[in-house]
Each structure stands twice: as C-alpha cells, then as structure tokens.
Amino acid sequence: MSHEQLPSSHSADHRTGFWQELPRALSVKAISTGVVAALFGCSGPALIVISAANAGHLTNGQTVAWLFAVYFLGGLISLVMAIRYRQPITGAYSIPGAAIMSVALVSIPFAEAVGAFIMSGVIVLLLGVSGLIGRIMRWLPMPIVMAMIAGALIRFGVGAVESVGAAPLIAGTALVAFFLASRFLNSVPPVLVAAVVGFVVAYFSGAVQSADVDIAMVAPQFTLPHFSFDAFMAISVPLAALVIGAENAQATGVLMAEGYRPPVNAMTVISGIGGILAGALGGHNANIAGPMTAICASEQAGDDRDKRFGATLVNGVLFCLFGLFAGMAVPLILALPKALIASVAGVAMIGVLLAAFQQAFTKSVGYQVGAFVALVVAMSKLSLLGISSPFWALVAGILVSELLGEAAKTRKHREAAGPAAEH
Known part of the structure; x- marks a missing residue:
C-alpha cells in the first residue's frame, strides 16, 4: 500500500462516511487527549512566539497577527x-x-522576515509536490527513524520527572493519579484524571495565577512582505529544514510507530501551503507538528487507533479558537503551572x-549502533546551520550505519532469511 493511501485496514470504516464515524471518534479519551495537546501547544510555545515578537520590536497588533x-x-x-485521512495528523x-x-x-526587519516566511513555505511545498520527501522517508531505515523519535520525545518524559522537582505537590499528585487511574479506572482516561487532579491541587494551593503578558485586545496588524536574499538564507532555508527534518519527520515516525501509514507527501504539501498562508498573515509557519501528533496519536487517545483522529479534531478546534482570541486566551493559558x-x-x-x-532496538531488524547514535543525537541540543538535532540524528544514524556496514549486513540477513523476513 502506498503512503498516500488511506491508512485503515478496515476500508468499510472509510466508506461509512465521516459524520457516521465522528461520534465514536469523539470519545472521552480522545477529547481529553486533544485538550491536553492543546494546553501543551498553547502554553510555553505561545510565550516563545511572544518573546520572538518582542525581540523584533513588533507592535501588539503584529504579535496578535502572528499568533492568529x-x-x-x-x-x-x-x-x-x-x-x-482519519489519522491523528496534527497541525501547529x-x-x-x-x-x-x-x-x-x-x-532582520520584520517585513523581510515575512517575505522569508512565505519563501520557506514555497520551499516545503515544492518538495512535497515533487514527491521527494515521500521517497526519502520510504528509504530511511525504520530503526533509525524510531530512535530519532525516541530521542526527540524523551524530553517529555524527563520533563515530567523534573516537574516533580519544580512542584512536588502538583506534579507528584498528577503523576500518582495517572498511574492509579491506569490500574483501577479502565473507563476513565488516565491523562484526564491526572489533569483534573493536578489542576484542583494547583488551584487550592494558589499556584494558578494570572500571567503577566503584555498583549492588548487589539485587531491583528498585517505586514506587507519584502523579499531579500539575506532573509532568505537566514530564515527561509533553516525554517524549511526544521519543518521537514524535525516536525514532519517526527510526526511521520510517530504515526508509523503507532501502526499508521502516513501520507508523507500530502503532509509536506499542506505544511508548505500552511507556511505560505501563515507567512502572508505575519506568522513564521503552520505545519504538521511532531510533538502534537505524538500526543494525539498515543494510546491515551483511545484503544482503537482508527478513531484517534478525534483527538486531533478537538485539538484543531481549540487551536483555531486560541488563534481567534489570542489576546484574551494567552494570559489564561499561561496562568496554569508549567x-x-x-x-x-x-x-x-x-x-x-x-x-x-521497541522498534528502534529490536535486534532482529539490525541498525543497532546507528539507531543508538540517532537516539543520543536527537536527545542532545545540537544545532548546526540553524537546524535542530532531530534532522542531524537521522543524518548521523545513517552515516554511522553505512560506515559500520550495518545496512549491508541487514540486507544480507533478510536475503538469507527469505521472504518471511521482509516487512
């Protein structure tokens, strides 16, 4: 089956129609997971956008336009x-x-940056239309891709542990509630229990406080783009590499790890279109997002993977509302304890x-050392040429595997094992 085909092995589900599937997709687990993903995406990341806007001395109207x-x-x-696609392919x-x-x-003047945002989207769109990204993703060894995913997302697990050190009562109670709910409350999403219990503890302990964010309730102020070579090299190229090498690659790997067949080229195309439109409005990009897809694709979104797209729908609605009411919503979201x-x-x-x-380090599939290298590079804070570590994790993992001959050994092993070894 092609990566561009619909994912489910149950073709009848796709003949049924979206509206017939929707009630089952919007389960309690899917809704709660979509809310968690939205809270994650609308909290700290929003503050990073505001910080970048402040660095460029943008007006409140330009900042609100960026967030929108x-x-x-x-x-x-x-x-x-x-x-x-009926998959939890999540945008951000x-x-x-x-x-x-x-x-x-x-x-770099903001008008030139806006031009560079648009050009970055054009680069991503052309790569998607050409089908090049899909061919690359099919060529990449899956253990190395999975190791990159593990390394890039392990910071979430580490962050949960570190949160206990930062706020033992709030985070500790939330984590205990999650594991107890996982064991004793099969009908209630553990992640929802953790969020509710943590919020109640935070509220009564006085940790929920208004955030000091200087964004007035003003109309978005859009900026006419100006195109320059300097901005293209400083912003367009590294931003396009981040969208493809970090965000889309992470999302694709996560979906594969959960048993989906993601439409890689379509994901790249819509990321390019999103980049162009966001740039025209004064935002740096809008694309498929790795961490958001990981949350919505997780088992917390439901036992039936064919219905987890409900979490993405919930997240999408909340993101749209957050963008429409950014000036009002940012302080409310940031009031929650990090x-x-x-x-x-x-x-x-x-x-x-x-x-x-499990998929990265299963010995029978090979690429053990290459996968380990990809893991540690993705876990690092490496940044070269403006491109972050997930992209370099793939490069380093493949390079080490080739140097060690792991790819050749794996091919020989599969040939010797016969058709049963192929996947």
Whole structure:
C-alpha cells in the first residue's frame, strides 16, 4: 500500500462516511487527549512566539497577527488532515522555528522576515509536490527513524520527572493519579484524571495565577512582505529544514510507530501551503507538528487507533479558537503551572516512547549502533546551520550505519532469511 493511501485496514470504516464515524471518534479519551495537546501547544510555545515578537520590536497588533496565523492555520491543518485521512495528523507550528526568530529578528526587519516566511513555505511545498520527501522517508531505515523519535520525545518524559522537582505537590499528585487511574479506572482516561487532579491541587494551593503578558485586545496588524536574499538564507532555508527534518519527520515516525501509514507527501504539501498562508498573515509557519501528533496519536487517545483522529479534531478546534482570541486566551493559558502541563504531557507520551524504543532496538531488524547514535543525537541540543538535532540524528544514524556496514549486513540477513523476513 502506498503512503498516500488511506491508512485503515478496515476500508468499510472509510466508506461509512465521516459524520457516521465522528461520534465514536469523539470519545472521552480522545477529547481529553486533544485538550491536553492543546494546553501543551498553547502554553510555553505561545510565550516563545511572544518573546520572538518582542525581540523584533513588533507592535501588539503584529504579535496578535502572528499568533492568529500560526494557531488558527495550525488548527485548520489538523481539521483538514483528520477529516481527509482519519489519522491523528496534527497541525501547529515549529517551536524551534519560533525560537530562532528571537535571534533573527534582532537584525532582520520584520517585513523581510515575512517575505522569508512565505519563501520557506514555497520551499516545503515544492518538495512535497515533487514527491521527494515521500521517497526519502520510504528509504530511511525504520530503526533509525524510531530512535530519532525516541530521542526527540524523551524530553517529555524527563520533563515530567523534573516537574516533580519544580512542584512536588502538583506534579507528584498528577503523576500518582495517572498511574492509579491506569490500574483501577479502565473507563476513565488516565491523562484526564491526572489533569483534573493536578489542576484542583494547583488551584487550592494558589499556584494558578494570572500571567503577566503584555498583549492588548487589539485587531491583528498585517505586514506587507519584502523579499531579500539575506532573509532568505537566514530564515527561509533553516525554517524549511526544521519543518521537514524535525516536525514532519517526527510526526511521520510517530504515526508509523503507532501502526499508521502516513501520507508523507500530502503532509509536506499542506505544511508548505500552511507556511505560505501563515507567512502572508505575519506568522513564521503552520505545519504538521511532531510533538502534537505524538500526543494525539498515543494510546491515551483511545484503544482503537482508527478513531484517534478525534483527538486531533478537538485539538484543531481549540487551536483555531486560541488563534481567534489570542489576546484574551494567552494570559489564561499561561496562568496554569508549567509543572502541571509538563507532567501531564509526559505521561501522555509513555505509549509512543515505548513503541519507538521497541522498534528502534529490536535486534532482529539490525541498525543497532546507528539507531543508538540517532537516539543520543536527537536527545542532545545540537544545532548546526540553524537546524535542530532531530534532522542531524537521522543524518548521523545513517552515516554511522553505512560506515559500520550495518545496512549491508541487514540486507544480507533478510536475503538469507527469505521472504518471511521482509516487512
């Protein structure tokens, strides 16, 4: 089956029609997981965008336009992909991309940055239309991809542990509630229990406080793009590499780890279109997002993987609303303790991380050393040429595997084992 085909092995589900499937997809587990994903995406990441806007001395109207662009379009991508493919392919924007804008906007005028945002989307769109990304993803050794996913997402698990050190009562109670619910409450999503219990503890302990964010309730102010070679090299190229090498690659790997057949080229195309439209509105990009997809694709979103797209639908609606009411919503979301969000997001990743580790380091599939190298590089804070560690994890893992001859050994082993060894 092609990566571009619909994922489910139950073709009847797709003949039934979206509206017939919707009630079953919007289960309590899917809704609660979609809310958790939205809380994660609308908290710390929003502050990174605001910080980048402040570094570029943007007006409140330009900042609100930026938030509107990335959140509304990111939510729209979620809705489109979930409805079209019935997979938890979740849209947002590149968080590392927002972070590098804090540096770029110090020296690059915002009008030139807007032009560079648009050009970045054009690059991604052309790569998607050409089908090149799909061919690359089919060529990549799956153990190395899974190791990259494990390394890139392990920070969520570590973040959950560190949140206990930062706020022992809030995070600790949330984690205990999650594991107790996992054991004794089969009918209630453990991640929902953890979020509710953690919020109650945080509220009564006085940890829920208004955030000091200077965004007035003003109309979005859009900026006419100006195109320059300097901005293209400083922003367009690294941002496109982040969207493809970090976000889309993570999302694709996560979906494969959960048993889906993601439409890789379509994911790249819509990320390119989202980048162009977001750039035109003054946002750095809107694309398929790795961490958001990981949360919505996890087993916390439901036992039936064919219905987990409901979590993406919920997340998409909440993202759209957040984008529409950014000036009002940002302070409310940021009032929640970071430790609570980190702990809940961490436990939501357990299933994805377990699947990634198991598929990366199963001895029978080979690539052991290459997968380990990919793991540690993805876990690092390596950044070269403006591109973050997930991309370099794939490069390093493949390079080491080739140097050690792991790929050749794996091919010989499969040939010797016969057709039964092929997957």
